[in-house]
Amino acid sequence: MAHRNINMATVRTVPHMTRMSRRMTRRRTLTGLGVAGAALALAGCAQDAPQDTWQPKGDNAQMIHDLQWPVFLIAGIVGVIVIAVIAYVIVRYRDTGQPMPEQTHGKPALEITLTILPALILVGVGIPTVTTIFELAETDDTECIINVTGQQWWWEYDYPAQDGCGGISAPIVTSGQLVMPADTNVLLRLTSRDVIHSFWIPALNGKKDTVPGRVHLLRMHANEPGIYAGQCTEFCGLSHANMKMEAVALSAEDFETWKANQLEAYTPPEAGSLAALGEQAYIANCAYCHQVNGLSTTAPDGTVTPVLANPDQFVVSGAAPNLTHLMTRNTFAGATWDLLTPECRERVWNAPPEEFGALYLQGVTPECLNQVDLREWIRNAPAKKPMYALPSQAANSGGLVRGMPALGLNETQIDQIIAYLLERN
Numbered sequence: 307m308a309h310r311n312i313n314m315a316t317v318r319t320v321p322h323m324t325r326m327s328r329r330m331t332r333r334r335t336l337t338g339l340g341v342a343g344a345a346l347a348l349a350g351c352a353q354d355a356p357q358d359t360w361q362p363k364g365d366n367a368q369m370i371h372d373l374q375w376p377v378f379l380i381a382g383i384v385g386v387i388v389i390a391v392i393a394y395v396i397v398r399y400r401d402t403g404q405p406m407p408e409q410t411h412g413k414p415a416l417e418i419t420l421t422i423l424p425a426l427i428l429v430g431v432g433i434p435t436v437t438t439i440f441e442l443a444e445t446d447d448t449e450c451i452i453n454v455t456g457q458q459w460w461w462e463y464d465y466p467a468q469d470g471c472g473g474i475s476a477p478i479v480t481s482g483q484l485v486m487p488a489d490t491n492v493l494l495r496l497t498s499r500d501v502i503h504s505f506w507i508p509a510l511n512g513k514k515d516t517v518p519g520r521v522h523l524l525r526m527h528a529n530e531p532g533i534y535a536g537q538c539t540e541f542c543g544l545s546h547a548n549m550k551m552e553a554v555a556l557s558a559e560d561f562e563t564w565k566a567n568q569l570e571a572y573t574p575p576e577a578g579s580l581a582a583l584g585e586q587a588y589i590a591n592c593a594y595c596h597q598v599n600g601l602s603t604t605a606p607d608g609t610v611t612p613v614l615a616n617p618d619q620f621v622v623s624g625a626a627p628n629l630t631h632l633m634t635r636n637t638f639a640g641a642t643w644d645l646l647t648p649e650c651r652e653r654v655w656n657a658p659p660e661e662f663g664a665l666y667l668q669g670v671t672p673e674c675l676n677q678v679d680l681r682e683w684i685r686n687a688p689a690k691k692p693m694y695a696l697p698s699q700a701a702n703s704g705g706l707v708r709g710m711p712a713l714g715l716n717e718t719q720i721d722q723i724i725a726y727l728l729e730r731n
């Protein structure tokens with residue numbers, strides 16, 4: 307008998323022990339998850355995150371912010387209550403072999419309360435949400451219109467001639483950086499040339515899809531001069547992750563200067579200079595895709611012929627960035643690489659709002675040019691920014707290339723072209 311008793315005790319203890327240690331492991335896992343969640347949440351609050359949706363820098367983003375934090379708060383409280391009740395019920399009423407409880411029909415008072423309460427919360431969240439959606443769709447107060455076209459994989463901005471934006475006398479075309487007046491209601495008219503992209507500068511407004519054949523409207527407003535980073539947020543092909551954008555807000559006065567710079571007439575390079583050789587190399591190798599406004603060739607008999615790009619015949623998406631004033635922007639190739647060296651870039655990005663405009667308007671000086679990335683780009687663009695998932699696709703595009711092709715230039719030609727591009731300011 308004694309022998310049997312010992313055996314029974316062992317049998318009973320073992321499952322009990324395992325249950326305890328299992329519970330401890332579970333608790334440790336839960337704590338781990340909680341800590342990881344809190345760390346993620348805190349990381350999201352970091353002050354230097356330029357695409358943080360919790361740091362609005364303009365009226366429209368502020369409207370969204372004023373809506374999202376109470377909604378998150380309410381949803382968070384409801385979420386915590388629901389999880390706590392579920393956890394309590396799971397533990398309190400777990401199966402311990404107790405008899406089946408008495409079955410009842412239910413509790414009408416509780417059921418009605420739990421129907422009406424969520425309905426009230428939803429109405430409470432719904433009214434300000436719908437109001438904000440309508441406010442963000444307002445266009446009556448527009449002071450400046452800019453057209454935005456998504457391309458594979460960069461953004462084109464064109465400023466139609468208008469009385470808005472302080473008056474624009476002739477169209478301006480640029481890419482990568484959306485330059486706009488600060489403290490002004492800007493209206494973007496968004497479309498896409500190829501596939502669906504999505505325009506998003508978190509500090510200035512929510513995101514908006516850009517769809518071929520459609521024009522979507524998006525309000526932009528920046529309280530202060532500065533650079534605001536964004537990212538294409540609709541998967542649009544291989545280099546989707548390399549399709550960024552930046553909004554650059556300038557004071558009214560600086561924006562006037564910027565417009566005047568953009569509309570400045572073409573200045574040909576000095577005869578015999580490296581840049582003059584670059585102009586020839588540019589005409590031969592680049593000008594059939596890229597437009598430089600005002601560039602022309604002169605025949606021996608004196609006839610002047612404008613050099614006009616025709617990207618439709620060479621590129622799948624039918625477009626290439628306008629390079630007329632390349633060196634007035636700070637980034638290139640979908641705002642993915644800097645035209646400025648890291649030190650010069652830091653100086654512009656970290657400038658206080660009062661000093662930012664003057665620094666930005668300096669553009670890319672020869673000392674500040676990021677030679678490394680620009681050279682790599684001109685040498686072999688697809689090696690820097692993937693254009694084809696498979697090399698065989700290159701042959702199947704009907705003779706058209708996707709993005710910028712590798713042109714097989716030698717270093718002397720690249721030197722000349724860089725010297726030429728440096729004068730495009």
Ligand SMILES: [Cu+2]
Nearest residue numbers: 503538542549
């Ligand atoms: Cu895109």
